[in-house]
Amino acid sequence: MSRAVEDRNRHMLRVRDAMDRDYAKPLDIPTLARIGYVSEAHFIRTFRATFGETPHRYLQRRRVERAMFLLRETDRSVSEICLDVGFTSLGTFSRTFTEVVGEPPTTYRWRAADLRAVPACFAKAWTRPSSFGEARGLSVD
Amino acid sequence: MLTNITHSQVYVLDQDEALDFYVGKLGLEVNTDADLGFMRWLTVNVPGHPEHQLLLEKPGPPAHDDATAEQVRELVTKGAMGMAGIFTVDDIHKTYEELVAKGVEFTEEPTERFYGTDCGLRDPFGNALRIGQPKEGPIEVPDSSQAGEWS
Numbered sequence: 318m319s320r321a322v323e324d325r326n327r328h329m330l331r332v333r334d335a336m337d338r339d340y341a342k343p344l345d346i347p348t349l350a351r352i353g354y355v356s357e358a359h360f361i362r363t364f365r366a367t368f369g370e371t372p373h374r375y376l377q378r379r380r381v382e383r384a385m386f387l388l389r390e391t392d393r394s395v396s397e398i399c400l401d402v403g404f405t406s407l408g409t410f411s412r413t414f415t416e417v418v419g420e421p422p423t424t425y426r427w428r429a430a431d432l433r434a435v436p437a438c439f440a441k442a443w444t445r446p447s448s449f450g451e452a453r454g455l456s457v458d
Numbered sequence: 459m460l461t462n463i464t465h466s467q468v469y470v471l472d473q474d475e476a477l478d479f480y481v482g483k484l485g486l487e488v489n490t491d492a493d494l495g496f497m498r499w500l501t502v503n504v505p506g507h508p509e510h511q512l513l514l515e516k517p518g519p520p521a522h523d524d525a526t527a528e529q530v531r532e533l534v535t536k537g538a539m540g541m542a543g544i545f546t547v548d549d550i551h552k553t554y555e556e557l558v559a560k561g562v563e564f565t566e567e568p569t570e571r572f573y574g575t576d577c578g579l580r581d582p583f584g585n586a587l588r589i590g591q592p593k594e595g596p597i598e599v600p601d602s603s604q605a606g607e608w609s
Contacts (some may be wrong), residue, residue, distance in 0.1 A: 322532065324535075416466070
């Protein structure tokens with residue numbers, strides 16, 4: 318591997334760190350490509366070759382993970398949380414959330430709140446994934 | 459019975475550049491810099507704490523074949539080699555400002571958490587490091603439902 322590949326990896330890592338840090342801001346391709354010292358035309362392909370997924374997908378996963386936290390731990394509305402984590406359209410947020418998590422934000426919140434209502438030791442015991450397949454745990458992670 | 463951790467190791471791509479960063483910027487001191495012929499044994503420690511050294515090791519032949527060394531370098535630059543170390547300071551905000559002024563690349567600003575205030579940074583090669591100011595007094599660990607707060 319040449320020094321060029323190492324530099325490229327390092328630049329893509331810098332882009333990923335920026336997404337982790339600034340997920341709530343509007344991050345567009347020109348902005349990210351600039352951080353990564355790569356042309357807009359090559360950016361998506363380069364990022365994907367480095368980390369195995371598109372920058373768009375990585376950013377979606379980061380934003381959804383933050384949304385899960387806010388749904389669990391705050392009383393903010395789904396529309397507010399949508400904006401809090403950097404989505405601009407409620408429709409896109411709900412669709413993306415459902416795709417990544419497997420259930421819509423409101424359902425996720427309901428299940429997570431349900432879980433909080435019981436003492437932690439019970440939640441811990443009863444949400445543990447079953448080894449026998451007879452019960453689906455209420456996973457909040 | 460094991461009594462102490464004396465050395466831990468991090469892969470660096472260039473040992474001189476590593477010294478610039480770990481000593482010149484972070485303020486660690488050189489513990490040992492010895493040319494053993496087959497390798498440059500280079501360790502640093504927190505000033506006043508030589509009992510725990512960080513070995514700044516360069517991947518390459520003959521320890522690694524060329525292809526393996528390349529893989530290690532690739533993982534380092536992708537940030538996939540994990541945490542090189544977690545350091546403590548007395549005044550996290552002061553340290554943060556000083557290191558920012560020196561051009562250190564932070565991934566996270568000082569953030570308050572249940573265990574104290576800490577921040578994240580990378581060395582020039584991609585290795586992750588953390589610097590924290592532990593909370594004084596007893597630490598109360600929140601229940602697992604708040605795990606998301608950590609990230």
